[in-house]
Amino acid sequence: MLELWNDGPTKSAIVDFVGRVTTPGPDHVAPQDRIAVFDNDGTLWCEKPAYIQLDFLVRRLAAQAATDPELAARQPYTAAATGDLEWFGAAVTKHYDGDDDDLKLLGAAVLSAHSGITVDEHAARVAAFFAENRHPTLNRPYTSCGYVPMVELLHYLESNGFTCYIVSGGGRDFMRPVTADMYGIPPERVIGSSVALQYQNGELLTTDQLEFLDDGPIKPVRIWGRIGRRPIFAAGNSNGDIEMLQYTKGFQLLVQHDDADREFAYAAGAERALDLANTEGWTVASMQNDWAEVFPR
Structure with a gap:
C-alpha cells in the first residue's frame, strides 16, 4: 500500500488514520461519511512556474x-x-x-x-x-503533470470506502474534462470556481459573471452546499486551503513543495498554512522526503 510514499511518519500517519476509521471501534466512520477533499493546483498537479x-x-x-x-x-x-x-x-x-x-x-x-x-x-x-500543449520547463504533457503519490493516495482512500472530491480554486469546467483520466475523479465530484450559466434554446451558455470563487472560506461553504457532509480527510498546499483543512474533522494533509530537483521549491502563498500545520497538528508531506516518485514515468 502507498508504494510511492517513502516509509516514515507521514505515510504511517495516513495508514494509521485510515485503519482506525475503517475498523470497528471508537474511531470507526461509516462508509457514507468517509468524505475526502483535495485541492488541485499544487496538491494534485503542478502549479509552477505558473498555474x-x-x-x-x-x-x-x-x-x-x-x-x-x-x-x-x-x-x-x-x-x-x-x-x-x-x-x-x-x-x-x-x-x-x-x-x-x-x-x-x-x-x-x-x-x-x-x-x-x-x-x-x-x-x-x-x-x-x-x-x-506541454509544461514549459518540465517538457512533459500537462496531463502527465499530476503527482503520482497523490493519485495513489486517492485510489487508496477509495479502496477503503472513501468518496473523494476535488475542491479547488481552479475553474470547475477547466478541470472536469481531464480529472477522470488523470485521477479517476468523475466530473460530478469536481468542485471549483465557476462562471454563471444561462439556458438558451436547449443549450447552457457561459457568461462573464462570476458564480463562485472557490477559495479560502468559500471552500467549506461549497463543500457543504455540494456534498452535504463534513469531510474527515482533506489535502491542500496553500493558504487558500486553510479553511477547508480547519473545517475537516479527522486528518489534514499539507503538501510542502521542497524538491527543487524533481519539481520546484517554494513556500510563497503557503506561509500561514505551514505555520498552522505546526500549531494545529496537521501532517506535512515533504515532496522531497516523503515521495518516492513525483510524476508519471
Missing part, C-alpha cells in the same frame, strides 16, 4: 489583445501579449497576502475570455489545450 489554467487563459487573452489595441494597452492583456507570466503569478501571491487589486483586473479579463459559448464548446477548447 496550468493560467497558460490556457493567457493564450486566450493574448489572442484577444492581438485583435484589439485598446485591450493590449492594459493589464492583464499587456502581460499576456508580452509573455510576462511573472505579473500573473505576482497577482495570485498578492491575493494570498491580502492585496486583490491585480487579481480584480485579472478576474474581469478571465470572466470575459470565454463568455458567450456553450459549455460543450468550452469543454472542447479545454480538451484541445491539454492535447496540444
Whole structure:
C-alpha cells in the first residue's frame, strides 16, 4: 500500500488514520461519511512556474489583445501579449497576502475570455489545450503533470470506502474534462470556481459573471452546499486551503513543495498554512522526503 510514499511518519500517519476509521471501534466512520477533499493546483498537479489554467487563459487573452489595441494597452492583456507570466503569478501571491487589486483586473479579463459559448464548446477548447500543449520547463504533457503519490493516495482512500472530491480554486469546467483520466475523479465530484450559466434554446451558455470563487472560506461553504457532509480527510498546499483543512474533522494533509530537483521549491502563498500545520497538528508531506516518485514515468 502507498508504494510511492517513502516509509516514515507521514505515510504511517495516513495508514494509521485510515485503519482506525475503517475498523470497528471508537474511531470507526461509516462508509457514507468517509468524505475526502483535495485541492488541485499544487496538491494534485503542478502549479509552477505558473498555474496550468493560467497558460490556457493567457493564450486566450493574448489572442484577444492581438485583435484589439485598446485591450493590449492594459493589464492583464499587456502581460499576456508580452509573455510576462511573472505579473500573473505576482497577482495570485498578492491575493494570498491580502492585496486583490491585480487579481480584480485579472478576474474581469478571465470572466470575459470565454463568455458567450456553450459549455460543450468550452469543454472542447479545454480538451484541445491539454492535447496540444506541454509544461514549459518540465517538457512533459500537462496531463502527465499530476503527482503520482497523490493519485495513489486517492485510489487508496477509495479502496477503503472513501468518496473523494476535488475542491479547488481552479475553474470547475477547466478541470472536469481531464480529472477522470488523470485521477479517476468523475466530473460530478469536481468542485471549483465557476462562471454563471444561462439556458438558451436547449443549450447552457457561459457568461462573464462570476458564480463562485472557490477559495479560502468559500471552500467549506461549497463543500457543504455540494456534498452535504463534513469531510474527515482533506489535502491542500496553500493558504487558500486553510479553511477547508480547519473545517475537516479527522486528518489534514499539507503538501510542502521542497524538491527543487524533481519539481520546484517554494513556500510563497503557503506561509500561514505551514505555520498552522505546526500549531494545529496537521501532517506535512515533504515532496522531497516523503515521495518516492513525483510524476508519471
